Amino acid sequence: MTSAKRWLLPDGVEEILPDEAHRLESLRRQMLDLYKSWGYQLVITPMIEFLDSLLVGSSQDLDLHTFKITDQLSGRMMGIRADITPQAARIDAHCLNHEGPVRLCYADSVLHTKPRGIMTSRVPIRVGAELFGHAGVECDIELICLMHETLRRAELSDLTIVLGHVGIFRTLVHEAKLAPDTERDLFDAMQRKAYDEIDAVLSAKVEDEKLSGMLRKLSRLSGDESILPEAVAAFADAPDSVKKEMQDLVAIAEGVKRRIPKVELCFDLCELRGYAYHTGIVFAAYTPNYGRAVAKGGRYDHIGEVFGRSRPASGFDSDLKTLAKLTRGSYNRPNTILAPAGDDDALLKVVSALREAGEVVITNLTDETLDSGKLAELNCDRQLVLRSGQWEVETI
Numbered sequence: 314m315t316s317a318k319r320w321l322l323p324d325g326v327e328e329i330l331p332d333e334a335h336r337l338e339s340l341r342r343q344m345l346d347l348y349k350s351w352g353y354q355l356v357i358t359p360m361i362e363f364l365d366s367l368l369v370g371s372s373q374d375l376d377l378h379t380f381k382i383t384d385q386l387s388g389r390m391m392g393i394r395a396d397i398t399p400q401a402a403r404i405d406a407h408c409l410n411h412e413g414p415v416r417l418c419y420a421d422s423v424l425h426t427k428p429r430g431i432m433t434s435r436v437p438i439r440v441g442a443e444l445f446g447h448a449g450v451e452c453d454i455e456l457i458c459l460m461h462e463t464l465r466r467a468e469l470s471d472l473t474i475v476l477g478h479v480g481i482f483r484t485l486v487h488e489a490k491l492a493p494d495t496e497r498d499l500f501d502a503m504q505r506k507a508y509d510e511i512d513a514v515l516s517a518k519v520e521d522e523k524l525s526g527m528l529r530k531l532s533r534l535s536g537d538e539s540i541l542p543e544a545v546a547a548f549a550d551a552p553d554s555v556k557k558e559m560q561d562l563v564a565i566a567e568g569v570k571r572r573i574p575k576v577e578l579c580f581d582l583c584e585l586r587g588y589a590y591h592t593g594i595v596f597a598a599y600t601p602n603y604g605r606a607v608a609k610g611g612r613y614d615h616i617g618e619v620f621g622r623s624r625p626a627s628g629f630d631s632d633l634k635t636l637a638k639l640t641r642g643s644y645n646r647p648n649t650i651l652a653p654a655g656d657d658d659a660l661l662k663v664v665s666a667l668r669e670a671g672e673v674v675i676t677n678l679t680d681e682t683l684d685s686g687k688l689a690e691l692n693c694d695r696q697l698v699l700r701s702g703q704w705e706v707e708t709i
Contacts, residue, residue, distance in 0.1 A: 325428045325435035336637045336644040337438065340467060341420045344440050344633075347466055351459055353418035353442045358400035360422075364392040369399050369619050373589070378425040393424045397439055398628060399616065405445040406617030406624060414446040420633065430605050434634055441610070441630025445617070448625035450561050453594050453612060454568035460598060460608050460629045461573055468642040469600050469607060473577045476566060477584035477595045479611075480558045481548070482531060488552055489524045503532055503583045527551055535581040541566060544582060558593070565594060587611060596629070602639055607631060649673040650706060651683070651696040663697065663704040 322328065329337060345355060363384075368376055380393040394400065397419050405415045420440040428435050442459055444452050457474065464472055482503065486496050495518045502510035511532045519525040530547045534540055541563060548555050566578055586595055586609070595611035610629025617624045637644075652664050652674050664674050675691050677683065683691075688709060698707045 323435070325425075325433070327434060327436070332646060333637065335646045336640075337633055339644045340633055340637055340640070341438070341440065343466055344463060345418065345420055347462065348418035348442050348459070351416070351442075351455075353416040353459075356401060356404055356417050356419055357421065358394065358397055358404070358419065360424075361391055361393050362400075364390040366403060367392040367394055367396075367399055369402070369616060375590075378427065378429070380424055380426055395423050395425050397421065397423065397441070397630070398443060398613070401443045401628070402445070402613075402616045402624075402626060403620045405443075405626070406620035406622040410622070411446070414444060414452070416442065416444050418442040433605075434632070437635075438633035439630045440633045440636075441628060443626060443628030445624050445626045448614070450564045450568065450594075452625070452627050453561075453565050453596075454572070456610060456627050456629055457565070457569050457596050458572050460596070460610060460631075461569075461576060463631065464598055464600075464608060464636075467636045467640045469602075469636070469639055470641060471601050473579055473599045474569070475579045475581050475584065475597050475599065476562065477581045477586075478558050478562050478593060479585055479588050479591050479595055480593050481555055481582060482528075482585055483588075484552060484554050484558070485524060485528050485531065489519045489521060489528070491518060499528070500585060500588060504585055506532065506535075506583070508532060523550065527555075532583045535579075535583065537579055538566070540580045540582075544580070562594065587613075594627070600639065603635065607635060607639065646692055647673050648694040649675050649692050651688070651691065651693045651709070652676050653697065654678055654680070660697065660699075660704055667706075 349355070364379070364381060367379060375396055378395040380395075382391050382393070383389075384391045401417050401419065404417065405411070409415055418441065420438065422436055422438050425435045425437070440463075442456065444456055461472065461474060486499070491499065495514065499511065499514045502514060512529060515525045515529055519528065527548060534544050534547065545559055545563065548559050551559075566580075569576060569578065584595060586597070590613055591611040592614045593612035595609075597606035597609035600607055608629055608631035610627065612625070612627040614625045615623045616626055650667060650672055652660065654677055664676075667674050674697075675693065683693075694709055695706050696709050697704050
């Protein structure tokens, strides 16, 4: 590469310049303060660690998005984290070892081998929360409400939360005793909502007409809140575990509505995102201004088993960079005060007091008077001047 090209960065990798960095950091602090107020404790996980720890309970998708290198000390494979949730699960199971519920949160960069979507970063900043140690719907209700509050604080508009439950599909497929290849074909058709393919697989491979009808109905159960009573009726004769999963979904929806009466809820019972990873409820938030979910999460019980403790768990995360692009909030850099150079004790005390009060004070390193262009670069709209032996702040 010639010297003229050394400034180029890989596709999907970007620098964050001061204005955007200020916006991102302001949002990050705002979110962490929010999570703290709900009792979630901040954790900072390692950027790189052994691969078999990073990919615990993970899907093939996460494996493909993880950069892999060889550790020069041990010879073992290491990975650069593409997700923080498995690391949080290890902290809960192995490091904290608490008996009761544990609430953890994070806000840090991850690295992906390729972008997850058009115009998305390969170095997103994941901000999220995880709750370990409680299997009841109260845990999922809390996290959905916290996810909604996260997006509300970021001032995203016209939010819709979509709820699903991967356990219903998993149970019905198990009851139908489908071969792995058939299950994969049906799963793929469900994800694409390819109804003709779904019906063909069910007609050819599922002999039990009741189970076939339930799976066929499941593929069509998506829409607004009116879908929920229809789903309850559709699975009235389902196995007990499916009826229990439907009861949980109803309870979660009702709990969220009680806490956020004006929330727009939708349902997609054949949404199988994270099927190899999630074990129950899945949820995601959407806004018309963005073509993908702006936040998503779900239940992933037993992920900590390989670390020595099998604990129920649920959580969500979002990309802080996406939130910064979509927010309607104002996160402009603050205006600053220009101070002259010098060792005058009175000047230094005034500068120190202003900084303690939260002002940004920039010292002019030369004796020259800065022109309007340089003042604009520094975002200066005021200056310190000496008046009658007193240093005063004056508008420029």
